[in-house]
Amino acid sequence: MSAQNEGLDxxxxxxxxxxxxxxxxxxxxxxxxxxxxxxxLFTALFLIPGAQVLFLEENLGRQAQDxxxxxxxxxxxxxxxxxxxxxxxxxxxYAAISEERTSGxxxxxxxxxxxxxxxxxxxxxxxxxxxxxxxxxALGLTGAxxxxxxxxxxxxxxxxxxxxxxxxxxxxxxxxxxxxxxxSTNLRSLAGAGIVYFYISFGWxxxxxxxxxxxxxxLGVTGxxxxxxxxxxxxxxxxxxxxxxxxxxxxxxDGAAMTARYSMFQQxxxxxxxxxxxxxxxxxxxxxxxxxxxTVCESAGSSLPLQFxxxxxxxxxxxxxxxxxxxxxxxxxxxxx
Amino acid sequence: MPAIELDGVTKRFGDVTAxxxxxxxxxxxxxxxxxxPNGAGKTTTIDILLDFVRPTAGSATVLGMDAREDSEAIRExxxxxxxxxxxxxxxxxxxxxxxxxxxxxxxLDVAAILDRVGLDLEDAERKTGGYSKGMxxxxxxxxxxxxxxxxxxxxxPSTGLDPNGARLMRQIVREENERGATVFFSSHILxxxxxxxxxxxxxxxxxxxxxxxxxxxxxxxxxxxxLVVSVDPADAETxxxxxxxxxxxxxxxVEGDDLVVTCDSDSKMDVLTAIEDAGVDVHDFETREAxxxxxxxxxxxxxxxxxxxxxxxxxxxxxxxxxxxxxGGDAR
Numbered sequence: 061m062s063a064q065n066e067g068l069d070x071x072x073x074x075x076x077x078x079x080x081x082x083x084x085x086x087x088x089x090x091x092x093x094x095x096x097x098x099x100x101l102f103t104a105l106f107l108i109p110g111a112q113v114l115f116l117e118e119n120l121g122r123q124a125q126d127x128x129x130x131x132x133x134x135x136x137x138x139x140x141x142x143x144x145x146x147x148x149x150x151x152x153x154y155a156a157i158s159e160e161r162t163s164g165x166x167x168x169x170x171x172x173x174x175x176x177x178x179x180x181x182x183x184x185x186x187x188x189x190x191x192x193x194x195x196x197x198a199l200g201l202t203g204a205x206x207x208x209x210x211x212x213x214x215x216x217x218x219x220x221x222x223x224x225x226x227x228x229x230x231x232x233x234x235x236x237x238x239x240x241x242x243x244s245t246n247l248r249s250l251a252g253a254g255i256v257y258f259y260i261s262f263g264w265x266x267x268x269x270x271x272x273x274x275x276x277x278x279l280g281v282t283g284x285x286x287x288x289x290x291x292x293x294x295x296x297x298x299x300x301x302x303x304x305x306x307x308x309x310x311x312x313x314d315g316a317a318m319t320a321r322y323s324m325f326q327q328x329x330x331x332x333x334x335x336x337x338x339x340x341x342x343x344x345x346x347x348x349x350x351x352x353x354x355t356v357c358e359s360a361g362s363s364l365p366l367q368f369x370x371x372x373x374x375x376x377x378x379x380x381x382x383x384x385x386x387x388x389x390x391x392x393x394x395x396x397x
Numbered sequence: 398m399p400a401i402e403l404d405g406v407t408k409r410f411g412d413v414t415a416x417x418x419x420x421x422x423x424x425x426x427x428x429x430x431x432x433x434p435n436g437a438g439k440t441t442t443i444d445i446l447l448d449f450v451r452p453t454a455g456s457a458t459v460l461g462m463d464a465r466e467d468s469e470a471i472r473e474x475x476x477x478x479x480x481x482x483x484x485x486x487x488x489x490x491x492x493x494x495x496x497x498x499x500x501x502x503x504x505l506d507v508a509a510i511l512d513r514v515g516l517d518l519e520d521a522e523r524k525t526g527g528y529s530k531g532m533x534x535x536x537x538x539x540x541x542x543x544x545x546x547x548x549x550x551x552x553x554p555s556t557g558l559d560p561n562g563a564r565l566m567r568q569i570v571r572e573e574n575e576r577g578a579t580v581f582f583s584s585h586i587l588x589x590x591x592x593x594x595x596x597x598x599x600x601x602x603x604x605x606x607x608x609x610x611x612x613x614x615x616x617x618x619x620x621x622x623x624l625v626v627s628v629d630p631a632d633a634e635t636x637x638x639x640x641x642x643x644x645x646x647x648x649x650x651v652e653g654d655d656l657v658v659t660c661d662s663d664s665k666m667d668v669l670t671a672i673e674d675a676g677v678d679v680h681d682f683e684t685r686e687a688x689x690x691x692x693x694x695x696x697x698x699x700x701x702x703x704x705x706x707x708x709x710x711x712x713x714x715x716x717x718x719x720x721x722x723x724x725g726g727d728a729r
Binding site for chain 2: 073080083084087088091163164165168170172174175396397
């Protein structure tokens with residue numbers, strides 16, 4: 061591993077100051093059996109729903125075969141990823157820096173020519189790979205399963221799902237590592253990451269709705285403006301952004317993004333009408349269903365407002381990475397160790 | 398160009414002051430011993446050189462570059478053995494060395510480094526989680542040597558080493574210095590630096606209380622001769638009081654059955670005469686030239702009973718409470 065090192069390894073070293081840190085992180089973690097247990101767990105969870113259907117239903121209809129993969133992604137994989145991946149990320153990353161700080165190995169690391177930013181970036185990339193490799197193994201096997209099963213395997217859909225899943229993982233790792241850099245002990249880091257996880261996963265919708273209620277009750281903001289604010293806050297959550305982005309991609313149509321945003325709401329009929337017509341530029345239709353009247357949102361030809369479109373939602377991921385970077389800058393880069 | 402230059406460096410952690418206006422110059426090519434008791438602020442000083450902590454006031458330059466602004470460029474050319482460090486338990490010794498070489502973009506001869514620090518090739522293939530403290534210290538020293546650094550900073554390098562290891566460490570310091578490297582190392586044990594250092598600074602309570610060549614410090618100790626006088630235990634206090642009356646006596650205390658007097662070597666007879674004049678029989682006496690250990694102990698005593706400082710060092714010892722407070726700060 062000398063200066064004359066050839067190939068990809070050497071090229072990466074030349075290009076990125078953080079590369080040795082990322083490699084060390086990965087080398088350190090790859091020796092842990094937990095990584096392979098994780099691969100197995102992800103694979104099992106991804107395969108069970110599809111295998112179950114194949115086992116129970118001898119003859120799948122054409123339509124079921126056609127949209128089966130999308131259905132499984134939307135109804136179970138999204139939940140598996142948003143609930144499980146952050147927990148795995150927390151356990152893979154909460155000690156990333158706090159452990160080095162308490163043990164003293166950070167002194168060795170920072171006596172080498174790395175900036176503190178290199179250390180953070182290297183840790184984020186390295187630990188992302190630690191979670192990403194089992195995820196990739198699981199997704200690869202899942203893709204192979206769909207390719208050989210009766211379900212139609214749509215490569216591009218699956219590739220997008222994989223990409224969004226990695227982006228989501230990267231955001232979570234960046235956040236957990238930046239918290240680790242800010243905390244003096246592992247326990248505090250774990251607690252901090254846990255609180256953020258619960259808030260993002262379970263508390264965010266309440267927060268968004270509370271913003272809407274507050275606007276209505278105290279400032280008299282009602283109608284479209286209120287729901288625009290609620291949607292905007294909802295989309296700021298990486299979990300919600302990941303889900304709605306993937307759902308939009310799975311829908312494969314012009315109105316898919318609109319349907320995906322619309323399905324983020326569960327309000328009374330009148331509000332749903334406002335959300336569809338005035339927030340999303342759609343055409344609300346009342347339909348009869350077995351549970352009574354229901355409002356569905358159909359594309360009215362005009363596109364989603366830019367701030368709620370897929371590219372804008374994707375960009376919100378980077379806001380979180382920026383926030384993580386800001387936390388690290390003020391709690392790790394600039395402070396005494 | 399000096400290898401290290403500190404100019405009025407002050408460091409406060411909250412309301413604890415760890416360093417109080419430290420001025421120090423380490424010339425290029427020197428072996429510089431940085432002495433002081435635990436908690437004096439040695440590690441804080443080194444942390445400032447490495448940009449682990451930022452000074453409250455004053456400035457530090459290393460290899461002619463600003464310790465804060467150019468820290469990465471500085472660390473390209475440093476070899477560091479930190480104090481209170483830890484290795485990566487799940488990586489092997491070889492992987493540690495490879496990591497350092499990769500970080501510094503340096504060539505690496507694993508076998509040569511291992512040989513210098515006294516580790517086997519077999520050891521290098523094992524994870525460091527199974528290493529003894531001494532082996533960890535040898536590996537960490539080896540890591541500091543990777544890439545032929547221009548400046549070696551070794552913080553308490555003898556920690557965890559047996560006498561053989563300590564000897565090896567001193568030999569490596571000499572070899573590195575002959576290669577052209579400046580070596581800056583800290584210790585709380587004088588014996589470890591005496592034999593290898595050109596220049597020594599003593600830090601106490603965040604202040605440099607002496608900076609001199611080893612010869613200079615030895616010369617300074619010659620002025621402080623210890624006279625040990627045997628008298629009847631019942632007369633000891635009387636004799637001590639009489640000795641203190643002599644102008645040149647710095648200190649006279651009863652230690653066990655003996656009276657120990659610190660004075661100019663020229664005034665020994667005056668002291669003995671004064672004791673006899675006070676009506677005390679002197680059974681026996683002997684003189685001891687102070688060793689550097691004594692000087693070091695005298696400098697670093699926290700009770701203010703310090704010999705008059707050689708070569709213009711600031712006076713005024715700190716209280717014991719302050720010393721503990723400084724130690725608390727140092728541990729951060």
